Amino acid sequence: MRLKSFDFKTAYNKADHDIAGDFYLPCMRSATSYDRISGYFGSTIYIIAWEALKEFIANKGRMRIICSPYISDEDQKALSEGYSARNNIILANSIKEEVDDLFASPTLSAPARLLAYLVSTDVIDIKIAVVGDMTSANVKRLFHDKVGIFTDNIGNAVGFRGSMNETFKGLSSDGNIESIDVFPNWVGDRDKSRVEDAQEMFERLWGNFVEDVTIFEFPTAAKEILNNIAKDCNWEQLLNEIQVIENASQKWKPDKKPGGNPPRPHQVEALEAWVKNGRRGILEHATGSGKTFTAMCAIRDSLEQHETVLVLVPSRDLLNQWYSELRKTITELDIFYLLCGDGNNEWKRLGVLSSWTSTNENQHRIILATMDTACSSTFIRNVVQGEHLFIVVDEVHRLGSPKRRQALNINSGARLGLSATPYRYGDPIGTAALIEYFNGIIKPPFTLDDAIKSGVLTRYFYHPQRLSLTATEQDDWNDVTTEIGRIIARSGNQDNITADTFNNPVLQRLLIKRARIVKNASGKVSLAVETLKRNFKHGQKWIIYCDNIIQLKAVLNGAMAAGFDAYEYYADMRGDREMTLSYFSINGGVLVSIKCLDEGVDIPSTTHALILASSQNPREFIQRRGRILRRSKNKHFAHLYDAITIPEMSGSETDKSVSIIMAELSRAIQFGQGAENPACITDLKNIAIDFQVDYNRLKDGGIEDDEE
Numbered sequence: 001m002r003l004k005s006f007d008f009k010t011a012y013n014k015a016d017h018d019i020a021g022d023f024y025l026p027c028m029r030s031a032t033s034y035d036r037i038s039g040y041f042g043s044t045i046y047i048i049a050w051e052a053l054k055e056f057i058a059n060k061g062r063m064r065i066i067c068s069p070y071i072s073d074e075d076q077k078a079l080s081e082g083y084s085a086r087n088n089i090i091l092a093n094s095i096k097e098e099v100d101d102l103f104a105s106p107t108l109s110a111p112a113r114l115l116a117y118l119v120s121t122d123v124i125d126i127k128i129a130v131v132g133d134m135t136s137a138n139v140k141r142l143f144h145d146k147v148g149i150f151t152d153n154i155g156n157a158v159g160f161r162g163s164m165n166e167t168f169k170g171l172s173s174d175g176n177i178e179s180i181d182v183f184p185n186w187v188g189d190r191d192k193s194r195v196e197d198a199q200e201m202f203e204r205l206w207g208n209f210v211e212d213v214t215i216f217e218f219p220t221a222a223k224e225i226l227n228n229i230a231k232d233c234n235w236e237q238l239l240n241e242i243q244v245i246e247n248a249s250q251k252w253k254p255d256k257k258p259g260g261n262p263p264r265p266h267q268v269e270a271l272e273a274w275v276k277n278g279r280r281g282i283l284e285h286a287t288g289s290g291k292t293f294t295a296m297c298a299i300r301d302s303l304e305q306h307e308t309v310l311v312l313v314p315s316r317d318l319l320n321q322w323y324s325e326l327r328k329t330i331t332e333l334d335i336f337y338l339l340c341g342d343g344n345n346e347w348k349r350l351g352v353l354s355s356w357t358s359t360n361e362n363q364h365r366i367i368l369a370t371m372d373t374a375c376s377s378t379f380i381r382n383v384v385q386g387e388h389l390f391i392v393v394d395e396v397h398r399l400g401s402p403k404r405r406q407a408l409n410i411n412s413g414a415r416l417g418l419s420a421t422p423y424r425y426g427d428p429i430g431t432a433a434l435i436e437y438f439n440g441i442i443k444p445p446f447t448l449d450d451a452i453k454s455g456v457l458t459r460y461f462y463h464p465q466r467l468s469l470t471a472t473e474q475d476d477w478n479d480v481t482t483e484i485g486r487i488i489a490r491s492g493n494q495d496n497i498t499a500d501t502f503n504n505p506v507l508q509r510l511l512i513k514r515a516r517i518v519k520n521a522s523g524k525v526s527l528a529v530e531t532l533k534r535n536f537k538h539g540q541k542w543i544i545y546c547d548n549i550i551q552l553k554a555v556l557n558g559a560m561a562a563g564f565d566a567y568e569y570y571a572d573m574r575g576d577r578e579m580t581l582s583y584f585s586i587n588g589g590v591l592v593s594i595k596c597l598d599e600g601v602d603i604p605s606t607t608h609a610l611i612l613a614s615s616q617n618p619r620e621f622i623q624r625r626g627r628i629l630r631r632s633k634n635k636h637f638a639h640l641y642d643a644i645t646i647p648e649m650s651g652s653e654t655d656k657s658v659s660i661i662m663a664e665l666s667r668a669i670q671f672g673q674g675a676e677n678p679a680c681i682t683d684l685k686n687i688a689i690d691f692q693v694d695y696n697r698l699k700d701g702g703i704e705d706d707e708e
Contacts, residue, residue: 003030003156004186013179020049023182027158028052031150032059035202037129038067038146041098042455044126045111047148048118050242059153063124066205066215068131069094070459070636091128092219099222101453103229108265108454110241113233119223120230128219129205132212149198158184159198248272254293254300257332266446266454267294273442274298274416280439282396282417286448287626288457291418292322295392296329298416299366302390303333307414308357309366309390310383312374312407314398316342322368322394333364340379341370353382357389371399375407387413394418396438397619400430408437415439420448420626421619448626449674457629460638462675464668464683465531465610466646467523480514518645518664519547519613529558531610531641532590536564541588541606545624547613548594555612556592565589595620604630610641614667621667637676644668646687661691 006026012019028034028049034056038047044065049056075090102112118124151157162180183191201210208215249262252271263271267290274281285291299309313319319342326335338356340347347353347369356367371393373379383389389412393399396417399407401424417438424430435441451457469477487507528544536542544559546552552568559566569580569591584591585605609628614621628638644664665688672681688694 001026001030002154003027003150003152003158003184005030008158008182008184010183011179011181019180020051023160023180025049025052027150028061029055030059030152031056032061032153033151034061034063034148035151035199035206036063036065036146036148037202037205038065040070041067041095041126041128042102043067044124045102045108045115046455048111048115050111050114050239050246053239054236057123061123063118064202064206065124065126066129066202067126068129070098071130088216088219091216092221095128095219095222096225099225105450105454110238110245113229114235114238114242116226116229117233117235117238119218120227126218127206128216130214130216132214147198147202149195149202156184156186157195157199158182159195161198252297252301254296254330255332260331261293261329263294263297264290264454264456266450266456267297270294270442270446271297277439277442279414280416281442282419282422282434282438282440284422284441284445285418285420286446286451286457287420287623288630289420289446289451289626290456291420292325292394293329295394295416295418296326298414299326299390299392300330300333302414303330303335303364303366306359306361307388307390308360309392310357310374310410310412311366311368312371312391312393312399313368314371314395316370318394319344319368319370326366326368335364335366338365338367339369340367341373347373347382348378353379354384357382357384359384359386359388371404371407374410375404377406380407380409383410385411390414390416392416392418396434397422397424400424400427400434402430405430405433408433421622425619448622448629451626452629452674456631457626458631458635458638459676460625460629460640460674461677462671462680463639463641464644464672464680465527465641466644467521467527468646469518469521470523473517473521477514477517480510480517484510484514516547520551521643521645524551524612524643525554525558527643528555528610528612529562532559532564533562535608535639535641536590539588540608541584541603542590542608542610543603543606543628544590544592544610545612545614546592546594551612552592552594559590559592566592569593603627604632605635606630606632606638607635608639608641610643612643614642621671625671640671640675642668642671644687661687661693665693 008023009017012023017023029052036047038044044067047065048063069091071090071094075094102108102115105112115124119126147159147161149157149159160180160182183194185192185195204210205213205215245265245268248268249265252268253260253262255261266285270283270285271294274283283291283294285294295311299311302309311322313322319339323337323339326337338347338352340353347356347367353367356365369379389410391410391412391414393416396419399405399417415438417434422431422434422441424434448457452459484507487504487510532542544555546555549570552570556566556568565587566589567580567584569577569584570593573580580591581603585603588607591603606628609624611621611624614624625640628640646661646664665684668684669681672684675681
């Protein structure tokens with residue numbers, strides 16, 4: 001069929017329309033050319049309508065794609081100045097890295113190989129655009145709004161412009177389009193003019209005739225890699241593999257209505273592996289990779305099997321967030337909800353909890369409870385246990401503490417735990433209890449590196465910021481360290497401090513006391529303000545993590561006095577917390593916070609973070625990094641600033657300040673390993689060498705510090 005055969009709407013949105021079936025797939029099947037301004041090279045995978053690709057190739061169709069490279073601000077400035085040998089190297093390295101990331105991700109293997117075939121056979125021609133600072137607003141909108149034009153063999157053309165969700169939501173055939181405006185050239189003069197304008201602008205860009213936009217040919221080195229991969233490709237077989245992924249994605253959709261989001265490939269893979277494990281297991285997936293959505297896919301499947309769902313969460317923020325997300329995500333089922341904990345006491349009434357958790361074929365029921373409520377003897381005693389009960393535990397590591405793991409006495413059928421870091425640091429007993437209850441951790445894990453390579457999380461730059469303790473603070477640190485040393489010496493286990501920490505509350509308290517000396521170093525307030533002065537630009541969204549209210553207020557007052565639009569966010573603050581987050585998401589500025597942003601509260605649009613205080617539990621900074629890296633529209637990179645306390649070298653062989661370096665570098669190493677700027681790792685290594693500390697032994701250190 002030809003494009004003119006279709007009666008396209010003027011606009012589509014995922015909430016009300018099947019954009020794939022009504023627009024995107026018919027266009028691809030009927031077109032002989034597809035011109036598209038995309039996001040980044042890796043995102044070209046997400047704009048190919050795989051289901052219609054056979055017809056497009058049969059029509060001798062050709063795609064021309066203009067996309068951008070992942071590069072730093074410094075490299076972008078160099079590239080925008082024009083062609084040079086160095087610029088070609090920058091571009092080639094950037095695209096090669098994106099190519100490597102595509103093929104390194106198991107979930108992208110088949111589509112990446114098929115993309116290689118399409119490029120090597122000239123079905124797809126790609127050029128790279130670098131947009132300068134002085135580019136006109138109209139041209140910048142082309143890249144932000146993602147314009148595309150389909151044309152058939154007799155000249156009918158239909159253009160579209162709109163929001164394209166090219167974060168990875170699965171290789172589903174809906175093209176990952178959220179909403180679009182559509183303008184065919186055969187409907188009227190106005191739409192015809194819009195198509196012609198889009199075509200004319202695309203041709204100007206393709207020919208490198210737009211001021212302050214530099215167009216580069218696809219790097220030869222990257223194309224050679226694709227050519228080598230494509231040599232032995234059977235493209236039809238690869239397309240069939242992708243269809244299998246798509247079909248599984250559709251099966252696990254938590255909302256079956258048109259426009260409902262499908263799970264991403266790594267989520268589908270995890271769900272299928274969970275089923276093979278007897279519908280039990282813990283998902284070890286990076287913060288920001290969509291663990292909650294994955295669980296909701298499993299919950300939808302459970303409800304269809306007439307099971308009763310019990311969701312356990314560690315905090316009131318997560319209790320309310322889960323309730324809100326479930327209601328937004330699973331919309332076409334009539335679901336009854338019971339909230340337990342944080343002032344929700346209906347479950348305590350005689351017979352209520354037992355009635356809600358009993359077997360029922362006629363209602364869809366979800367009980368949401370805080371862990372502290374669920375571990376109580378009253379709650380456990382009133383739950384009707386058995387195979388009909390599906391237990392989901394968010395931040396499952398929190399359930400492994402001595403008090404909370406009483407909830408592991410609840411007998412159930414299916415069980416699903418969620419955590420970026422399921423192993424409890426220094427607590428082998430709690431870890432073993434979780435592993436046994438959930439029947440292990442589902443393999444493979446989905447790491448932060450996997451999430452960045454797959455496009456699930458944003459790439460980031462890491463910026464360690466050095467400061468020193470005062471002489472008094474250093475003396476306090478040394479005094480506590482001496483006490484710690486005495487306890488460790490008496491235990492006879494000097495080589496493994498964390499081994500006895502969890503079972504020795506005195507030692508644990510001392511380690512936390514010592515850590516707080518660094519967390520509250522007096523120089524951190526001025527460091528925060530100076531970091532903002534040097535780096536903050538209008539429109540950015542910064543979060544500053546503090547240790548306590550006193551530090552928060554000092555940083556807040558300092559930032560406001562320096563003229564920044566700064567505001568506070570913490571659990572017991574006065575005012576509306578949700579309104580504060582909403583204002584920050586829209587207007588940006590500086591949000592000064594403490595621990596309540598670590599688990600469950602999402603602000604994807606955050607562009608920068610400064611960590612002034614971090615515990616000795618690696619989980620805290622792993623979660624913070626993951627939250628900063630969540631993808632958001634027009635967010636190309638994230639920037640992570642980190643206050644690293646460096647003592648003055650005394651020259652003494654017994655200088656206890658060396659242990660400060662060990663504690664600080666344990667966090668910094670993990671931050672630096674995944675960053676885009678390798679120089680930050682070099683700086684950290686030099687610090688370790690200066691203090692004669694073994695850099696490679698630090699990365700797995702830490703202790704668990706549950707706050708029950």
